[in-house]
Amino acid sequence: MLTPLLLSLRVAGLATLFAIVFGVAIAALLTRRHSAPANVADAVVNLPLVLPPTVLGYYLLVLLGARSPLGAWLESVGIELVFTWQGAVVAASIVALPLVVGSTRAALEAVDPDLRDVARTLGQSNTAIFLTIMLPLAWRGLLAGGMLAFARALGEFGATLMIAGNIPGRTQTLPIAIYDSVQAGDLASANRQALLLTLVAVALLVSMRYLGSALAGRKMRDRG
Amino acid sequence: MVFDNCVRFPHALNLYRALPAATLVFAAACSTGPRDEPLTVAAAASLAPILNELGEIYEEQTGEPVVFSYGSTGNLAQQIRNGAPFDVFVSADALRVDELIAEALLDEGTRLAFARGILVLVEAPQLGLSLQSVEDLADPIVRDVAIANPRHAPYGMAAAQTLLRTGVEVKVLPKLVYGESVRQAGLMVQSGNVDAGLIALSIAKSVGLDGLELPQELYDPIQHVAAVLSDAPRPEQAARFLEFLSSPQAQALYRRLGLEPPGG
Numbered sequence: 001m002l003t004p005l006l007l008s009l010r011v012a013g014l015a016t017l018f019a020i021v022f023g024v025a026i027a028a029l030l031t032r033r034h035s036a037p038a039n040v041a042d043a044v045v046n047l048p049l050v051l052p053p054t055v056l057g058y059y060l061l062v063l064l065g066a067r068s069p070l071g072a073w074l075e076s077v078g079i080e081l082v083f084t085w086q087g088a089v090v091a092a093s094i095v096a097l098p099l100v101v102g103s104t105r106a107a108l109e110a111v112d113p114d115l116r117d118v119a120r121t122l123g124q125s126n127t128a129i130f131l132t133i134m135l136p137l138a139w140r141g142l143l144a145g146g147m148l149a150f151a152r153a154l155g156e157f158g159a160t161l162m163i164a165g166n167i168p169g170r171t172q173t174l175p176i177a178i179y180d181s182v183q184a185g186d187l188a189s190a191n192r193q194a195l196l197l198t199l200v201a202v203a204l205l206v207s208m209r210y211l212g213s214a215l216a217g218r219k220m221r222d223r224g
Numbered sequence: 225m226v227f228d229n230c231v232r233f234p235h236a237l238n239l240y241r242a243l244p245a246a247t248l249v250f251a252a253a254c255s256t257g258p259r260d261e262p263l264t265v266a267a268a269a270s271l272a273p274i275l276n277e278l279g280e281i282y283e284e285q286t287g288e289p290v291v292f293s294y295g296s297t298g299n300l301a302q303q304i305r306n307g308a309p310f311d312v313f314v315s316a317d318a319l320r321v322d323e324l325i326a327e328a329l330l331d332e333g334t335r336l337a338f339a340r341g342i343l344v345l346v347e348a349p350q351l352g353l354s355l356q357s358v359e360d361l362a363d364p365i366v367r368d369v370a371i372a373n374p375r376h377a378p379y380g381m382a383a384a385q386t387l388l389r390t391g392v393e394v395k396v397l398p399k400l401v402y403g404e405s406v407r408q409a410g411l412m413v414q415s416g417n418v419d420a421g422l423i424a425l426s427i428a429k430s431v432g433l434d435g436l437e438l439p440q441e442l443y444d445p446i447q448h449v450a451a452v453l454s455d456a457p458r459p460e461q462a463a464r465f466l467e468f469l470s471s472p473q474a475q476a477l478y479r480r481l482g483l484e485p486p487g488g
Binding site for chain 1: 261262264269272291292293294295303305306307308309404405407408410411414430431
C-alpha cells in the first residue's frame with residue numbers, strides 16, 4: 001500500500017515541477033497577448049481541461065508509443081516513456097499544466113503595467129523585469145497554480161492508465177491501485193487505499209491553507 | 225513601497241533558480257534504464273485468482289519475484305503493440321497470441337497452450353432466480369445480464385456466441401451490461417447489482433458464485449495461451465515461468481480453480 005502512495009507522490013511532485021517550469025514560461029509568453037496565434041496557443045494549452053483524460057492518454061500513446069517516429073527516436077536515445085513511471089509524469093504534467101498557466105497568467109496580468117514601464121525606462125531588460133518584478137509580484141498566483149497542479153496530478157487516473165498501464169510496483173499509482181483492487185473484488189484493500197488517498201489529500205489541502213495564510217500574514221505585516 | 229515587495233520575496237527567485245537543476249536531476253533519473261526489476265507478466269484478468277496463487281508458489285520455489293499486470297486480453301495485446309515492457313503474455317484466447325506472433329512481437333517458439341476456460345451461467349445470490357439454462361435469461365424476471373466486453377475480452381466473445389447460438393440474443397441484447405473484463409462482470413453479479421451473468425468458471429469460484437456449466441458446443445473453445453515477448457527484458461526467467469505454467473503442480477491448481485486441460 002505504501003509503494004503506490006510513494007509512487008503517486010513522486011509522480012505528482014515531479015509533474016508539478018514540470019507544470020510550473022513550462023507553465024510559467026507559457027504564461028509569460030501569453031500575458032497581455034490577444035493575437036490570433038496567441039489565442040490558438042491558449043486554447044491548445046487549455047485542452048487538457050476540456051478533453052477527457054482517456055483521450056489525452058490515447059494521444060500520448062499514439063505520439064510516444066513504440067510505433068510512432070517520436071517514440072522510436074526517444075527509445076533510440078534511451079528514454080522510455082510508455083508504460084514507465086516517467087510516462088505517468090508526462091501524463092500528469094500535461095493535465096496539470098493549464099492550471100499553472102491559468103492562475104500565473106491572471107496574476108501576471110494583475111501586475112500594474114506602470115511598474116514594468118518604469119523599469120524599462122531605467123534600462124532593465126525584459127528578462128530582468130520578468131524575474132525581478134513581474135514574477136515576485138505574481139508569486140501568489142504561481143503558488144496557487146502549483147497547489148492546484150499538485151492536487152490534480154495526485155488524482156490523475158485516465159491518461160496515466162492509458163500511457164503507463166497498471167504494473168504493480170512500477171507504474172501503479174494509488175488511484176490505479178484502487179481501480180485494480182475494485183476490479184479484483186478486493187474491497188478490503190480498496191477501502192484502505194481509498195481512505196489513505198483521502199487522508200493524504202485532506203492533509204495536503206489543510207497544510208496548503210496554513211501555508212497560504214502564513215504567507216499572507218507575513219505580507220500584511222511587511223506592508224504595515 | 226511596491227519595490228520593497230520585490231526585495232522581500234527572494235524565495236520566489238530561489239525557486240526559479242532551483243528549477244533547471246531539478247530538471248537535470250530528473251532527466252538523469254529518466255535515462256538510467258532499470259533492468260533489475262522483477263519478471264513482469266501481462267495476464268488476462270480472468271486468470272487473476274489462479275495466477276496470484278501460482279505466483280506465490282513460483283516465488284517460493286524459485287526465489288524469483290513475479291509481478292502481474294492484469295487487464296482484458298485485448299487491452300493487454302494493445303499495450304504490447306505500444307511497447308509495454310512485459311516479459312510474458314498470458315492470454316485468455318489463442319487469437320490474440322497468434323496475431324502478436326504474426327507481428328513478431330511474441331516469440332513463436334515459446335507459444336504454450338496451457339489450459340482451457342469454461343463459461344458458466346451465474347445469478348445474483350440474493351434473488352433466488354434459480355436459472356436452469358441460457359434460455360432463462362430471456363425471461364422478463366431477469367432484468368439485466370453481465371458479460372465481459374466482447375470487443376476485447378475472450379469470455380465476452382464466448383458469452384456473445386452462446387447467446388447467438390441459443391437464439392435468445394434479440395431478447396437478451398437490451399439487458400446486457402458490459403464489464404471491462406470478465407472479472408468485473410463477475411463482481412457485478414456477486415454484488416447483486418446485476419441479476420445474472422455469463423462469466424468464467426474461475427471467476428465464479430473466486431467470488432463464491434455457483435456457476436452452471438454450459439454445453440461446450442455453444443461457444444468456441446477458450447484456449448489459454450502464453451508466450452514470451454520477442455524483446456522481453458528477462459527472457460530466461462520468462463522461459464522458466466512458462467515451464468512452470470505447464471508443470472503437473474500448476475495443472476492440478478487449474479483443475480481446482482476452474483480450468484480444463486488444454487486438449488480435451
